[in-house]
Amino acid sequence: MENQRSGVFVGIDKRGRHTPHNKTSDAALKAIRSHIESFPVVDGHYTRKDSNRKYLGAELNISRMYQLYQEKNKDNLPDTQIVSQAIYRKIFNEEYNFSFHIPKKDQCNICVNYQKETSIGTLTPEKKYIYDKHITEKIRARQEKKADKDHAKENLDTMVATFDLQAVLQIPCSLVSQIYYMRKLNSYNLSIYNLASKHATCYLWSEVDAKRGSCEIGTCLYLQLMSLQRNIKHVILYSDACAGQNRNQFITTA
Ligand SMILES: [Zn+2]
Numbered sequence: 001m002e003n004q005r006s007g008v009f010v011g012i013d014k015r016g017r018h019t020p021h022n023k024t025s026d027a028a029l030k031a032i033r034s035h036i037e038s039f040p041v042v043d044g045h046y047t048r049k050d051s052n053r054k055y056l057g058a059e060l061n062i063s064r065m066y067q068l069y070q071e072k073n074k075d076n077l078p079d080t081q082i083v084s085q086a087i088y089r090k091i092f093n094e095e096y097n098f099s100f101h102i103p104k105k106d107q108c109n110i111c112v113n114y115q116k117e118t119s120i121g122t123l124t125p126e127k128k129y130i131y132d133k134h135i136t137e138k139i140r141a142r143q144e145k146k147a148d149k150d151h152a153k154e155n156l157d158t159m160v161a162t163f164d165l166q167a168v169l170q171i172p173c174s175l176v177s178q179i180y181y182m183r184k185l186n187s188y189n190l191s192i193y194n195l196a197s198k199h200a201t202c203y204l205w206s207e208v209d210a211k212r213g214s215c216e217i218g219t220c221l222y223l224q225l226m227s228l229q230r231n232i233k234h235v236i237l238y239s240d241a242c243a244g245q246n247r248n249q250f251i252t253t254a
Pocket of ligand 1: 108109110111112134
């Protein structure tokens with residue numbers, strides 16, 4: 001009953017020890033856990049605060065995982081040990097910190113805290129003041145960006161662009177069931193968008209080449225600057241991140 005690996009009984013003898021009939025057996029639990037853990041995970045995108053949270057592919061969901069669990073175990077486990085979707089879901093939710101959706105980017109702490117405290121009713125006037133100021137700054141930054149864009153349209157010696165690191169791209173992306181369990185190749189895309197000319201440049205690399213930290217982003221920006229036309233004398237770059245979050249001290253001090 002306990003666990004069989006290549007036909008060898010490795011569990012302890014449980015004869016005479018009674019457990020309630022509706023209790024999920026240890027072997028069944030083990031099969032659920034090992035199935036959940038057989039999926040490759042991705043770390044979040046800039047998820048500093050919630051760093052334990054891992055992401056499964058966006059093409060997955062619990063129902064699909066449960067289907068795969070049934071498929072995988074129908075020949076290995078006795079029917080009595082194939083648990084219901086409700087139990088599978090319970091284990092998934094209670095024991096793991098997995099999410100299917102890779103967030104495009106983190107919101108800054110000010111925005112996250114404001115939303116949280118507003119919803120539970122603990123927002124203090126001080127926090128409200130900080131948030132309002134933050135939003136005012138955000139609106140101002142947007143206005144500045146618009147003004148710079150208009151300026152660049154009139155002045156050909158000025159380049160104004162935004163840059164943004166896209167959420168991790170996993171390769172290959174497929175709905176074939178075997179691919180769900182495979183380790184994917186993480187790829188990164190930093191795009192730089194010229195606001196006036198509407199030209200975009202994408203810098204793509206994979207985890208084999210480099211990470212996705214401030215140095216890599218700095219390299220992309222450097223390459224972009226090196227490839228500018230000779231007439232460009234002024235460059236204004238905007239990071240598309242939330243204004244309250246200064247994530248890249250290397251870039252801002254460069
Ligand atoms: Zn914010």
